[in-house]
Amino acid sequence: MTVFITGATGFIGRHVCASLTRHNHAVIAMLRDADSQLDTLRQQVDRLGGQGQLIRAVSGDLDQPTLGLDQPLPTLDAIIHLGARFAWQLDNEMARRTNVTGSLAVAELAHQQQCRLVFISGFMLENHAHLNRLGIDLENASRTHWPQVYRRAGGYEASKLEAAFRVREFATHHELDLVEVQPATVAGHSKSGELDDSQPLYSLLDNLARGRMALVPGTRAHWLPLVAVDHLAEIIRLGATIATVPGKLLALDANTPNLQPMLAQAAVHMGKRAPNHHIPLPVLAALLRIPGLPALMNTYPEALHFIQPTRFDTTTTEAFLQQHRLVAPNMTTVIKASTLRYQQQYDTPLSP
Numbered sequence: 001m002t003v004f005i006t007g008a009t010g011f012i013g014r015h016v017c018a019s020l021t022r023h024n025h026a027v028i029a030m031l032r033d034a035d036s037q038l039d040t041l042r043q044q045v046d047r048l049g050g051q052g053q054l055i056r057a058v059s060g061d062l063d064q065p066t067l068g069l070d071q072p073l074p075t076l077d078a079i080i081h082l083g084a085r086f087a088w089q090l091d092n093e094m095a096r097r098t099n100v101t102g103s104l105a106v107a108e109l110a111h112q113q114q115c116r117l118v119f120i121s122g123f124m125l126e127n128h129a130h131l132n133r134l135g136i137d138l139e140n141a142s143r144t145h146w147p148q149v150y151r152r153a154g155g156y157e158a159s160k161l162e163a164a165f166r167v168r169e170f171a172t173h174h175e176l177d178l179v180e181v182q183p184a185t186v187a188g189h190s191k192s193g194e195l196d197d198s199q200p201l202y203s204l205l206d207n208l209a210r211g212r213m214a215l216v217p218g219t220r221a222h223w224l225p226l227v228a229v230d231h232l233a234e235i236i237r238l239g240a241t242i243a244t245v246p247g248k249l250l251a252l253d254a255n256t257p258n259l260q261p262m263l264a265q266a267a268v269h270m271g272k273r274a275p276n277h278h279i280p281l282p283v284l285a286a287l288l289r290i291p292g293l294p295a296l297m298n299t300y301p302e303a304l305h306f307i308q309p310t311r312f313d314t315t316t317t318e319a320f321l322q323q324h325r326l327v328a329p330n331m332t333t334v335i336k337a338s339t340l341r342y343q344q345q346y347d348t349p350l351s352p
């Protein structure tokens with residue numbers, strides 16, 4: 001198959017490229033700076049066990065009208081849309097332009113190509129109580145007052161949520177073959193533990209290692225659901241290449257420990273003591289409104305939304321994965337690998 005992908009150079013994207021090319025699919029990566037990014041991407045994909053030579057690049061940018069594509073595309077079998085502005089405290093307009101308008105441009109491309117669109121949203125789309133609290137109208141999303149959602153959730157999360165609802169609406173109107181993959185917070189590679197330093201789990205491990213976590217956010221019931229990056233990449237590959245796929249794939253390991261035991265596991269591998277007492281999320285969020293504190297604590301109020309007590313129904317996804325003999329790696333192993341890799345990279349020695 002020929003698969004077009006945005007966000008190929010990102011943490012998830014390069015693992016998806018490795019998985020696709022390992023299975024002999026041809027990949028067309030839309031890159032902002034194709035001349036300088038393609039060689040590095042191919043090398044990374046080779047290192048991850050894929051076939052870098054099966055990737056070719058086209059120049060394009062989610063911020064440009066019609067993606068600024070610089071050449072006609074061949075017939076595509078699927079488009080995987082991973083590209084996004086992914087950071088806390090994003091300017092709302094910038095977040096909207098890349099994550100919402102950009103996603104709709106990618107959906108339009110899938111419509112022109114009459115091919116499947118695999119859209120990467122996030123697991124919080126399945127936390128309906130949270131969506132209600134943010135002010136999203138689940139009965140009729142077009143009635144949502146989005147500026148309020150941006151105020152409550154911040155630019156990144158709000159733009160990802162808006163993009164998901166608008167892409168769903170586009171798909172319904174245009175009878176687009178849409179598969180939405182909803183990843184939990186992404187953990188490192190299940191064997192190597194590879195985890196980019198821009199990833200939220202990396203920040204959590206870094207805070208633990210540097211003694212910035214005296215208290216555990218939330219209560220004993222709170223958790224931060226995880227999925228290993230290599231497992232997620234396989235789910236996305238299946239979502240793009242298998243003929244019959246559920247419309248939504250919730251990529252979340254229901255066996256992820258709650259936050260305190262997860263921190264305790266990581267702390268053991270760091271030779272540190274894990275925090276045992278909790279701080280209620282509203283108290284922490286109020287503290288983080290003090291100017292300068294988020295940067296000092298390396299924690300942003302928006303990130304706290306992803307720590308919650310809600311449990312999710314993963315039965316549809318699990319049945320699909322079982323059908324295709326894809327087994328999730330053991331989460332204890334994933335947490336250990338991610339922590340050891342973190343240690344290897346940055347523990348030498350830790351600056352205060």
Ligand SMILES: NC(=O)c1ccc[n+]([C@@H]2O[C@H](COP(=O)([O-])OP(=O)(O)OC[C@H]3O[C@@H](n4cnc5c(N)ncnc54)[C@H](OP(=O)(O)O)[C@@H]3O)[C@@H](O)[C@H]2O)c1
Nearest residue numbers: 007009010011012061062063082083084086122183185186
């Ligand atoms: N990581 C998680 O925990 C997580 C969880 C749920 C959902 N997701 C979603 O998964 C997707 C990928 O996440 P990630 O962790 O791999 O992110 P990442 O490492 O930050 O990668 C982001 C990718 O998007 C590209 N990009 C950014 N702005 C662009 C633009 N204007 N035009 C074209 N490409 C652009 C980047 O390209 P450059 O290399 O050129 O910057 C990069 O390839 C995102 O949609 C994110 O919302 C992630």
